[in-house]
Structures are given as C-alpha cells and as structure tokens.
Amino acid sequence: xxxxxxxxxxxALILFAGNxxxxxxxxxxKGGNAKDKMKEQRDKANQEKExxxxxxxxxxxxxxxxxxxxxxxxxxxxxxxxxxxxxAKKDVSPNGGKDLEYMAQLREKYKKAKTDEERAEIMKxxxxxxxxxxxxxxxxxxxxxxxxxxKMDNVVKDAEDKVGSVKGEVEAAxxxxxAVVAKNDGNAYGKDKGDLKGxxxxxxxxxxxxxxxxxxxxxxxxxxxxVKRGRARIAAAQERLKQAKEDGSMTExxxxxxxxxxxxxxxxxxxxxxxxxxxxxxYAKQKASLQSVYQDN
Amino acid sequence: MKILMKFFxxxxxxxxxxxxxxxxxxxxxxxxxxxxEAVEAEAQEIESKINEEASELEDSLKELDSI
Numbered sequence: 284x285x286x287x288x289x290x291x292x293x294x295a296l297i298l299f300a301g302n303x304x305x306x307x308x309x310x311x312x313k314g315g316n317a318k319d320k321m322k323e324q325r326d327k328a329n330q331e332k333e334x335x336x337x338x339x340x341x342x343x344x345x346x347x348x349x350x351x352x353x354x355x356x357x358x359x360x361x362x363x364x365x366x367x368x369x370x371a372k373k374d375v376s377p378n379g380g381k382d383l384e385y386m387a388q389l390r391e392k393y394k395k396a397k398t399d400e401e402r403a404e405i406m407k408x409x410x411x412x413x414x415x416x417x418x419x420x421x422x423x424x425x426x427x428x429x430x431x432x433x434k435m436d437n438v439v440k441d442a443e444d445k446v447g448s449v450k451g452e453v454e455a456a457x458x459x460x461x462a463v464v465a466k467n468d469g470n471a472y473g474k475d476k477g478d479l480k481g482x483x484x485x486x487x488x489x490x491x492x493x494x495x496x497x498x499x500x501x502x503x504x505x506x507x508x509x510v511k512r513g514r515a516r517i518a519a520a521q522e523r524l525k526q527a528k529e530d531g532s533m534t535e536x537x538x539x540x541x542x543x544x545x546x547x548x549x550x551x552x553x554x555x556x557x558x559x560x561x562x563x564x565x566y567a568k569q570k571a572s573l574q575s576v577y578q579d580n
Numbered sequence: 581m582k583i584l585m586k587f588f589x590x591x592x593x594x595x596x597x598x599x600x601x602x603x604x605x606x607x608x609x610x611x612x613x614x615x616x617e618a619v620e621a622e623a624q625e626i627e628s629k630i631n632e633e634a635s636e637l638e639d640s641l642k643e644l645d646s647i
Binding site for chain 1: 585613620626630638640641644
C-alpha cells in the first residue's frame with residue numbers, strides 16, 4: 284500500500300514538474316516576444332525622443348529669435364514715437380516762435396518801465412501769457428502723450444501675444460515629445476518609468492495624462508485672456524472708424540474695407556470663444572474619464 | 581509525506597494564481613493605456629484646433645491696427 288502511495292506521489296510530482304515546465308516555457312515565449320516588442324518600442328521611442336528634442340530646440344530658437352525681433356521693433360517704434368512726442372512738445376510751446384518773442388518783448392518792457400503802475404500792468408500781462416501757454420502746452424502735450432502711450436500699449440500687447448504663442452508652440456512640442464516617449468517606454472516628465480510595469484505603469488501613465496490635461500486647461504485661460512484683449516482692440520478699432528466717419532477722413536471704400544476687417548475679427552473671436560468653452564467641457568469630461576481608469580489612483 | 585503534500589498544493593496554488601493574475605493585470609493595463617491614449621489624442625486635437633483659431637484671430641487683430 285505504501286509503495287502505491289509513493290508511486291502516486293512520484294507521478295503527481297512528474298506531472299506537476301511537467302506542467303510547470305510547459306508554463307515556464309510559455310511564459311518565456313511570451314516574455315521573449317514582449318521583450319522584442321519592448322525593445323522595438325524603446326528604439327522607436329528613442330528616435331521620437333531625439334526628434335522631439337530637436338523640435339523643442341528649434342522651437343526655442345524660433346521663440347528667442349521672434350522675441351528679439353519684436354523687442355527691436357518695439358524699441359524702434361518707441362524711439363520713433365519719442366521723437367514724435369519731442370517734436371510735438373516743440374510745436375506746442377512757442378506757437379511758431381511768436382509767443383516767446385512776445386514774452387521777451389513783455390520782459391523788455393517790464394525792465395524799461397518807469398513807474399510801479401506800469402510794472403504791475405506788464406507783470407499781470409506776463410502772468411496771463413504764462414498761464415495761457417501752460418494750458419495750451421498741457422492740452423496738446425497730453426494728447427500726444429496719450430496717443431504715444433496707446434500705441435506703445437498695442438506694441439507691448441502684440442509682443443506679448445506673439446511670445447505667448449511661440450511659448451505655446453514650445454510647450455506643445457514638449458508635450459508631444461513626452462507623450463510619445465511615455466507611450467513607448469514609459470519615460471515621462473523626466474521620471475524613469477522603465478522599471479514600472481503592469482498596474483503601476485498604468486497608474487503613472489494616467490497621472491501623466493492628467494498633468495498634461497491640467498497644463499492644457501491652464502493654456503485655455505491664456506486663450507481667454509487673448510479673447511478679452513481682442514475684444515478691447517476691436518472696440519478701439521470700431522471707435523477709430525467711427526471717428527474717421529465723422530471727420531470724413533476716409534473714403535467709402537476704405538471704410539467698407541475696414542468694416543470687413545472688424546467683422547472678420549469679431550467672427551474669429553466668437554469662434555475662438557466657442558471653441559474654448561467646448562474645450563473646457565471636453566477637458567473636464569476627459570479628466571473624469573482618466574479618474575475612472577484607476578479608481579483608486 | 582503529508583507535509584510534502586501540503587507544500588506541493590500550496591506551491592501549485594501559488595503558481596496557478598500568479599499566472600492568472602499577471603494575465604488579467606496585463607489585460608487591464610492594456611485597456612487602461614488604450615483609454616488614456618484615446619483621451620490624449622482627443623485633447624491634442626482640441627488643443628491644435630484652439631491654437632489654430634487663436635493664431636487666425638491674432639492675424640485679424642493685427643489687421644485692425646492699421647485703421
């Protein structure tokens with residue numbers, strides 16, 4: 284009886300060992316295939332990574348170049364307007380030089396005056412003239428300064444928009460690079476996920492996707508800012524056009540052309556605003572979807 | 581002999597369950613990754629569209645400055 288038991292056990296052990304062997308082989312095969320696949324993906328990812336790094340560098344270079352150009356342009360415009368403002372200041376004070384001559388004459392008269400009454404009279408005239416010149420200078424100077432300030436504000440806004448958009452491109456390039464790399468070998472945001480696998484890798488990937496989604500949401504806020512500024516610029520352009528209409532300084536054709544431009548800008552701003560709203564809703568939905576990928580994530 | 585049998589059974593159970601778990605986990609991970617990638621692709625598309633529209637708007641706004 285004991286020997287039968289022994290035989291049964293030996294047979295069972297042989298079967299078990301065989302089963303384990305087959306299972307191990309199967310796993311090896313799977314593992315081998317997976318390893319090959321992983322290697323292939325890693326190579327691909329490395330290539331993509333290099334490509335993205337190159338793109339990123341190029342985009343950064345472009346951004347720097349663009350920012351430099353805009354700065355030069357802004358400086359040039361600033362100088363031009365400074366010159367214009369200086370010219371305007373020159374224009375407002377002397378009234379073609381006549382006011383100064385008149386003042387000089389009054390001062391001469393004051394010096395030559397013999398009686399106190401005469402001096403008082405001339406002093407009164409000098410004071411009146413001073414007040415008048417001051418007032419005229421302020422009015423004209425203030426208008427010129429306001430104009431220069433508006434133009435400067437526009438240039439600064441343009442420069443900010445442009446630099447913001449180039450920065451956005453750089454960020455997008457960075458984001459794309461990160462996504463490709465993470466997709467293939469799990470490297471994302473500089474964190475090595477090479478050792479992570481299975482569920483841990485999935486969780487890390489979901490967190491990374493969520494972080495990217497949050498960055499995109501932040502970018503939407505910048506776009507909302509652009510919409511706001513755009514509306515202000517459109518309102519200013521409409522005001523200028525209205526002014527030109529009243530002054531009659533434009534032809535009908537020019538006015539129609541400018542009105543078309545304004546309409547185009549309004550349509551563009553409405554379209555962008557709608558896309559931003561839709562984007563916000565989609566991002567919120569996607570965020571919820573990512574949360575549900577790993578509930579305990 | 582009984583001890584050996586117990587060890588053997590435990591070993592067998594652990595082997596079987598670990599194999600099953602791995603497979604299930606891989607499937608789950610794969611499904612999750614597919615879902616994440618789909619979400620990212622959609623988000624990327626939305627972002628590109630918005631960036632394009634913003635760029636067009638910037639051009640239109642620049643045209644207004646000459647008025």
